[in-house]
Amino acid sequence: MEKSKATCEPKNHRVVYNLFTISFMTTKIVFILSLACTLLIAGCGSTKEEKPQPVDTSAFSEGAKPAEQTPAAKHPGEQVYKSYCATCHQANGKGVSGMYPPLTSSVYIENKDSIIHVVLNGLKGEIEVEGETYNNYMAPHSHLSDQEVATVISYVRSSFGNNYDPVTEADVASVRKK
Ligand code: HEC
Secondary structure (H helix, E strand, C coil), rough: HHHHHHHHHHHHHHHHHHHHHHHHHHHHHHHHHHHHHHHHHHHHHHHHHHHHHHHHHHHCCCCHHHHHHHHHHHCCCCHHHHHHHHHHHCCCCEECCCCECCCCCCCCCHHHHHHHHHHHHHHEEEEECCCCCEEEEECCCCCCCCCEEEEEEHHHHCCCCCCCCCCHHHHHHHHHHH
């Protein structure tokens, strides 16, 4: 008899207690989940920071190798391109539809004089590139040196899927004189 009394009382308490714990647990779960998310995000950030470490150790063992590879892999005209062309034609040369034509079509690029002329004197009026019509204006870039124009054009002619031979400073100088 004593045992049944003892088991009965806590049962009533449990119902109330359970309702209370359920609501308490949900807030607790939400809190834990948000904490877990923050930890995950913080964790991702720290793994990104950790990644360069193995590269650093290899740099120690094989000295100047990574430093030599970087400039060799990059075309010298890439920096000029980023400074003077990428704002409009984009870093990937794909341009902006309806605004800035891509530099992936052969039309103005395969002919040396034609692309030198566009860069030095700019371009105005209706043109069609890769089936799309552009009627915009590109400012002249005659303030760039023959060397800068030659290197940037050589970069364009050998990037974005283009495969044409480089342009020399003499090529640029001769078009500039015309
Ligand atoms: C301020 C924006 C702007 C900048 C900077 C610019 N261009 Fe252009 N470019 C244009 C526009 C706009 C056209 C199309 C003009 C038209 O509609 O007649 C164009 C056309 C061209 C064309 C001929 C069309 C084509 O897509 O083949 C070439 C080649 C070209 N640009 C190369 C360059 C190079 C190389 C540079 C950097 C030296 C450069 N542009 C910088 C806006 C720009």
